[in-house]
Amino acid sequence: MKDVTIPNPAPKLVGADVSRVDGHRKVTGTADYTADYNFPRQAWACAAKSTIAKGRIAALDTAAAEKLPGVVAVYTWKNRPKIFPPKKEDSGFMVAEHLAPLADDAIHYHGQDIAFVVAETYEQAREGAGLIRATYEETPAVAQFSAPKRETPGKIYGEKSHLEKKADGVASVADAWQASPTHIDVTYVTPMVHHHPMEPHAVIAKWHTNRLTFYAPVQWMYGARNFLAASLALPEENVRVISHFVGGAFGCKGSSWMFMLIIAAAARDLDRPVKFVIERESMFTSVGYRPRTTQRLQLGADAEGRLQAMRHLTESNVSEVGPFVEAAGHRATSVMYASPNIEIDHQVYALTVNAPTFMRAPGEAPGMYALESAMDELAVALKMDPVQLRLANRTANHPMSALPFSSRNLEECYRVAGEKFGWAKRPPTPRARLDGDWWVGWGMASASYAAHRSNASARIRVLADGTAEVACASHDLGTGTYTIMTQAAADELGLPLEKVSAQLGDSTLPEAPVSGGSQSAASILPAVQMACRSALAKLKALATSEADAPLHGVAPADLEAADAGLRVKSDHSRHVTYAALFERSGEGAIEATEKVDPSAETKDKREQPSYSRTTTAYQSYGAFFVEVHVHRLTGETRVRRIVTAMDIGQPLNLKTARSQVIGGTAFGLGAALSEHSLFDEDSGAWITRDLGTYHVPVNADLPEIDVSFVGPPDFKFNALGARGLGEIGNTGITAAIGNAIYHATGARIRELPITPEKILSSLDEA
Numbered sequence: 001m002k003d004v005t006i007p008n009p010a011p012k013l014v015g016a017d018v019s020r021v022d023g024h025r026k027v028t029g030t031a032d033y034t035a036d037y038n039f040p041r042q043a044w045a046c047a048a049k050s051t052i053a054k055g056r057i058a059a060l061d062t063a064a065a066e067k068l069p070g071v072v073a074v075y076t077w078k079n080r081p082k083i084f085p086p087k088k089e090d091s092g093f094m095v096a097e098h099l100a101p102l103a104d105d106a107i108h109y110h111g112q113d114i115a116f117v118v119a120e121t122y123e124q125a126r127e128g129a130g131l132i133r134a135t136y137e138e139t140p141a142v143a144q145f146s147a148p149k150r151e152t153p154g155k156i157y158g159e160k161s162h163l164e165k166k167a168d169g170v171a172s173v174a175d176a177w178q179a180s181p182t183h184i185d186v187t188y189v190t191p192m193v194h195h196h197p198m199e200p201h202a203v204i205a206k207w208h209t210n211r212l213t214f215y216a217p218v219q220w221m222y223g224a225r226n227f228l229a230a231s232l233a234l235p236e237e238n239v240r241v242i243s244h245f246v247g248g249a250f251g252c253k254g255s256s257w258m259f260m261l262i263i264a265a266a267a268r269d270l271d272r273p274v275k276f277v278i279e280r281e282s283m284f285t286s287v288g289y290r291p292r293t294t295q296r297l298q299l300g301a302d303a304e305g306r307l308q309a310m311r312h313l314t315e316s317n318v319s320e321v322g323p324f325v326e327a328a329g330h331r332a333t334s335v336m337y338a339s340p341n342i343e344i345d346h347q348v349y350a351l352t353v354n355a356p357t358f359m360r361a362p363g364e365a366p367g368m369y370a371l372e373s374a375m376d377e378l379a380v381a382l383k384m385d386p387v388q389l390r391l392a393n394r395t396a397n398h399p400m401s402a403l404p405f406s407s408r409n410l411e412e413c414y415r416v417a418g419e420k421f422g423w424a425k426r427p428p429t430p431r432a433r434l435d436g437d438w439w440v441g442w443g444m445a446s447a448s449y450a451a452h453r454s455n456a457s458a459r460i461r462v463l464a465d466g467t468a469e470v471a472c473a474s475h476d477l478g479t480g481t482y483t484i485m486t487q488a489a490a491d492e493l494g495l496p497l498e499k500v501s502a503q504l505g506d507s508t509l510p511e512a513p514v515s516g517g518s519q520s521a522a523s524i525l526p527a528v529q530m531a532c533r534s535a536l537a538k539l540k541a542l543a544t545s546e547a548d549a550p551l552h553g554v555a556p557a558d559l560e561a562a563d564a565g566l567r568v569k570s571d572h573s574r575h576v577t578y579a580a581l582f583e584r585s586g587e588g589a590i591e592a593t594e595k596v597d598p599s600a601e602t603k604d605k606r607e608q609p610s611y612s613r614t615t616t617a618y619q620s621y622g623a624f625f626v627e628v629h630v631h632r633l634t635g636e637t638r639v640r641r642i643v644t645a646m647d648i649g650q651p652l653n654l655k656t657a658r659s660q661v662i663g664g665t666a667f668g669l670g671a672a673l674s675e676h677s678l679f680d681e682d683s684g685a686w687i688t689r690d691l692g693t694y695h696v697p698v699n700a701d702l703p704e705i706d707v708s709f710v711g712p713p714d715f716k717f718n719a720l721g722a723r724g725l726g727e728i729g730n731t732g733i734t735a736a737i738g739n740a741i742y743h744a745t746g747a748r749i750r751e752l753p754i755t756p757e758k759i760l761s762s763l764d765e766a
């Protein structure tokens with residue numbers, strides 16, 4: 001294990017404004033996504049789905065489908081191919097839905113897969129699936145948000161569902177709240193929403209005797225591999241998962257889904273490749289969603305706006321067939337503001353519905369929406385500026401654990417973004433500015449997301465022609481992973497960007513963690529650095545060890561990588577290129593693979609013994625400032641300006657970092673104004689089943705988003721000083737928009753999304 005707390009001495013490309021190295025492939029259509037692949041003898045699969053939520057299949061008529069020309073197989077619970085579906089996830093993979101596929105005649109939710117039809121063409125498979133006829137014995141589904149009983153979940157992100165801290169002498173946080181000179185009690189509702197990456201889930205399973213090659217867009221190469229191996233009773237090395245490009249994921253491709261297993265088993269059973277591409281409508285029933293939350297916020301403050309008590313009480317739905325719990329207060333109120341009394345509680349209720357899963361900023365997205373909306377309401381009650389209220393409650397330590405933050409520059413975020421926005425000119429009262437028929441309002445909110453890291457490995461090869469290949473089994477979800485790996489390797493090896501190529505998306509490469517929790521860049525890049533340094537040590541030996549070596553006599557420590565080779569630190573004229581070294585030695589390549597384990601870093605006391613969740617808290621922060629225009633007659637909201645500043649440590653690539661924040665912001669804008677998966681509380685069916693009725697923001701909905709990065713690199717967190725930023729953009733923005741709508745109109749809408757209908761009926765009251 002290597003120590004990785006040595007900051008990168010002289011980054012040139014890391015941190016720069018580098019264009020995506022895969023950009024040309026993406027815009028010219030040569031980037032290979034799973035559904036682009038087709039293989040000889042390939043068959044297509046399509047699923048038939050239950051049209052009731054709960055009960056059993058009384059009869060399943062597959063005859064018409066079986067007779068359809070082109071159909072090669074119809075799989076139901078009666079002839080399921082041999083699989084060993086795991087009941088629980090283990091540490092080697094994640095499964096969002098524990099229901100074994102095609103297990104029996106029981107129906108557990110509306111849209112459950114009841115048969116898979118495999119045919120020569122996609123059209124035949126789809127037509128065949130449409131010919132499956134099921135009759136059911138129905139039993140009552142639990143689909144009412146209000147009816148089911150509340151339960152205490154086991155753990156929420158490893159923490160107890162009830163968290164509390166109290167000042168000495170305080171009987172309860174509720175008492176402290178009640179006793180506060182100013183206190184508010186407000187409840188927010190966030191609806192179920194779906195991920196909807198542009199690329200739907202797709203899989204192709206291809207066998208070579210007992211070895212499986214599996215093409216699928218996934219957020220965890222080793223997770224998918226381990227899931228398939230365990231479920232098909234194969235050694236892990238017999239499964240290869242390929243995921244060169246992923247067309248967006250947002251969490252729904254992090255867990256393995258049971259249909260992957262059926263397709264793999266069908267391909268083995270039929271001895272031919274089988275391809276399965278999920279239709280957009282099945283993205284609602286089959287690959288997770290964000291649960292509904294109801295969040296009650298009780299905030300109490302003194303006359304100066306200092307918080308005396310905070311209570312964040314959440315209820316969210318879970319599924320009968322999956323373990324996922326959407327957090328809220330645990331990921332927001334626990335990390336934001338100083339307060340002597342804080343209580344966070346979470347209850348769940350199980351619905352008869354398919355399993356939910358992680359969705360971009362799970363926990364933070366709904367939690368920060370409610371907290372930052374409530375802070376705005378508290379500012380109104382106190383007649384205080386919302387920024388001033390937040391400044392009055394600044395903290396250098398984690399509010400619950402009291403651990404110091406590794407680096408926290410939230411106040412700088414308010415200052416930088418607020419000045420750019422012109423916040424000082426904001427009229428203090430709402431409904432102050434009508435521009436033609438449009439109410440104009442300004443709102444702000446804080447953003448926050450935890451910083452995560454995990455074990456990661458990377459391999460570097462320096463080739464005889466002086467180029468290098470950097471590789472690991474992570475992938476690029478559209479985030480820029482190919483690019484930042486290339487930048488880091490080029491910096492370490494003193495190569496220009498174009499002499500380094502990056503490989504990702506293949507489970508035969510060195511292991512990388514799940515791309516969840518915004519952790520990929522922060523986990524992988526230290527491993528890339530270490531692998532490069534190991535390769536450099538070998539190159540230095542080539543340059544110095546033999547008597548006639550070009551830099552013989554120079555101590556390796558006196559050499560550095562530069563100009564596509566090695567040079568003497570004190571005399572840059574003494575330089576040898578890698579190509580020249582290889583030509584002399586006759587070797588074809590030098591290779592090094594390194595693994596970095598963040599938890600091991602604290603064991604090496606020679607360097608900063610700081611990476612440990614028991615001594616330091618790691619968290620990113622930001623601020624959003626928003627201008628909205630709300631039409632006084634139609635209730636239409638247009639977001640006109642968004643200015644944000646983010647404290648995420650060192651941005652690894654200014655261009656892709658900015659894009660990540662913009663993407664997250666667009667996500668949160670959709671949650672604020674339009675995204676809502678309607679769920680029928682009578683039948684337990686999703687009503688919203690297409691992108692015509694599920695509105696994700698498009699370019700025309702977005703204003704220019706002005707992104708700044710503030711704060712120093714966080715070298716306590718990792719060698720690059722970089723915390724992740726895939727999700728923080730989707731925290732706080734939703735509240736900032738709601739707060740701006742309040743400021744524009746005087747109407748406070750506490751249930752998302754804030755649609756024209758809700759605005760109009762509130763305007764009548766306002």
Ligand code: MOS
Pocket residue numbers: 219250251252254358359360361362515516517518
């Ligand atoms: Mo992300 S929702 O942690 O995949």
